[in-house]
Amino acid sequence: MRxxxxxxxxxxxxxxxxxxxxxxxxxxNIYLNATAGPYEVTRKEIADYFSAQxxxxxxxxxxxxxxxxxxxxxxxxxxxxxxxxxxKAAGYDYIxxxxxMIEKSSFIVKLLTKFGGMDIGNxxxxxxxxxIYESGLKVSSMHSNLGAIEADPEKVANLAKSYGTxxxxxxxxxxxxxxxxxxxxxLAERLNTAGKALKEHGVKLxxxxxxxxxxxxxxxxxxxxxxxxxxxxxxxxxxxxTYWMTDGGADVYPIIEKLGSRLKxxxxxxxxxxxxxxxxxxxxKEKATELGKGNMNLKGLSEVIKEKGVMAVILxxxxxxxxxxxxxxxxxxxxxxxxxx
Numbered sequence: 001m002r003x004x005x006x007x008x009x010x011x012x013x014x015x016x017x018x019x020x021x022x023x024x025x026x027x028x029n030i031y032l033n034a035t036a037g038p039y040e041v042t043r044k045e046i047a048d049y050f051s052a053q054x055x056x057x058x059x060x061x062x063x064x065x066x067x068x069x070x071x072x073x074x075x076x077x078x079x080x081x082x083x084x085x086x087x088k089a090a091g092y093d094y095i096x097x098x099x100x101m102i103e104k105s106s107f108i109v110k111l112l113t114k115f116g117g118m119d120i121g122n123x124x125x126x127x128x129x130x131x132i133y134e135s136g137l138k139v140s141s142m143h144s145n146l147g148a149i150e151a152d153p154e155k156v157a158n159l160a161k162s163y164g165t166x167x168x169x170x171x172x173x174x175x176x177x178x179x180x181x182x183x184x185x186x187l188a189e190r191l192n193t194a195g196k197a198l199k200e201h202g203v204k205l206x207x208x209x210x211x212x213x214x215x216x217x218x219x220x221x222x223x224x225x226x227x228x229x230x231x232x233x234x235x236x237x238x239x240x241x242t243y244w245m246t247d248g249g250a251d252v253y254p255i256i257e258k259l260g261s262r263l264k265x266x267x268x269x270x271x272x273x274x275x276x277x278x279x280x281x282x283x284x285k286e287k288a289t290e291l292g293k294g295n296m297n298l299k300g301l302s303e304v305i306k307e308k309g310v311m312a313v314i315l316x317x318x319x320x321x322x323x324x325x326x327x328x329x330x331x332x333x334x335x336x337x338x339x340x341x
Contacts, residue, residue, distance in 0.1 A: 046133045053138050053164030061306070061341050064094030064140045066267070066316035067101050067123070069326045071113075074101075074123040077131065084135035086327050090334035094140035095132065096314045097163060098171075099148065099156070102128045117318045129163065140312045141167035141206070141239075141265065149194040149205075157201035168198060169206045169239050169265070172213075181217040181226065188230035195235025206264055207231075208239040211248035228258060237262045239314075242301055243269035243288065256304055265312045266305050268337075270294030274322075288317040290329055291336035302340045313341050 065087050073083040087095065100109060101123040113120045132139060142160040149156050149168070160168050170191070177183050195205035213224035228238075240263050242252050256263060272294025273284040291298060305313075315337065321329035 041130060041133065046129050047162075049133050050129070050139070050162060050164030054161060054166060058311075061310060062094045062140050062312035063092050063337050063341050064096050064312060064314045065092050065330055066314055067095055067097045068118050068120070069315070069317060069330060071101065071118065071120040071123055072326060074121040074126055076122065077126060080123070080126050081131055081134055083327050084131060084137055087330055088136050090331045091338045092315075092330070092334065093138060094312065094314075095137050096140045096143065096169075096312075096316075097128065098143040099145075099159065100124070102142075102159075102163075132163070139163040139165045140314065141165050141169050143169045143171045143208070146170050146173065146190060146194055149198065150190070153194065153197035154201050157198055157203040160203055166203050167206060167265075168203050169208050170194070171208045172210050176212075178212045178215040178223040179217060184217055184223045184226045185230055188227050191227070191236045192230075192232050195232070199235060204237065204264075205235060206237050206239040208267065209241050209244060211244045214245070214248035214250055224255070225258075228262070233262050237264045239265035239267060240305075241267035241269070241316075242296070243267070243271055246271055246296060247286075252301065253304065256301075256308065259308070261309055263305065263308045263310060265314060266310050267314050267316050268298065269296075269315070269317055270298060270333075271296050274320075287320045289320065290317075290322055291315070291333040293332070298336065299340065306341075313337065 070080065070083050070087075074080045084095070098120075100113075101120050104124040105113075105120060110120060110124075142163060142165055144156050144160075149170070156168060160166065173187065176187070191205070191207060198205050207227065209224060213227065214222050217223055217226055238259055240256070240259060245252050245255060268291065270289045270291050270293055271286055272289045273286055274289055274293060275284060288294075302313075315330065315333050317326075317329065322332055
């Protein structure tokens with residue numbers, strides 16, 4: 001009984017500490033939402049701006065940044081706009097948005113993305129239509145998820161088109177067994193159905209990989225092979241992330257050849273280690289780096305991918321930014337992007 005009584009104060013202390021953290025988090029969000037607001041601009045001007053983009057054909061490769069990189073600098077309207085203007089000034093013309101960042105996310109989603117290395121900050125409380133309009137950027141595409149498309153393809157399509165893009169990207173599957181051939185074949189059929197549904201609303205579907213698609217489903221095929229071979233190019237094409245393919249140990253060039261003209265967008269990142277010595281052991285952990293600062297043959301990949309007619313190249317890193325500053329990291333990577341695209 002004595003031991004039980006001694007434990008109670010400790011449990012209460014922990015609970016109170018957790019509660020205080022949650023309250024502080026909520027107060028911070030309320031404060032940030034109240035400290036800045038959008039510039040005066042009419043909704044019609046913004047709608048016309050994005051509508052015009054839907055009817056414009058680009059003859060050059062789009063250079064963009066994934067919105068996830070800006071989560072930590074999306075405290076309020078002014079900090080977010082400042083970051084977007086720096087992106088534009090660095091030579092990028094596009095931003096690839098995420099539906100879970102342009103709309104309000106639950107407290108749980110914020111915590112999960114933060115602990116997963118993809119901090120979305122206060123992004124869901126910002127007016128992204130106005131922010132993107134004010135920055136002069138355009139939207140290359142919108143990341144969503146298969147469940148949302150299956151539930152209401154028209155809603156997903158309309159959200160994307162409201163930002164001036166007709167491209168929706170599925171960013172892989174969660175809690176999914178990529179080593180099960182039947183499951184992967186079923187996924188391919190679901191992708192075909194989703195792509196057909198979006199096409200009926202004037203929107204194209206791309207599939208974005210990570211490293212899990214390299215799981216073997218047979219002695220000579222990966223899940224990615226099955227997805228490519230069992231999807232219809234009329235309804236499903238691809239946003240290839242070469243960083244994750246390299247992370248999974250794959251030779252990227254044969255994958256590029258297999259995708260061919262179905263490789264529509266490229267997620268670009270570099271991989272290496274920028275740690276300064278001396279080192280504790282002769283083995284270093286590889287991680288994301290700014291473009292041209294790692295060991296991936298990005299110049300060679302750029303040449304091959306451009307031959308396939310890629311439509312957009314999107315920069316994405318989640319962490320390990322130079323000086324822990326995503327905007328500075330984006331600016332450093334722009335040297336490579338502006339040289340080769």
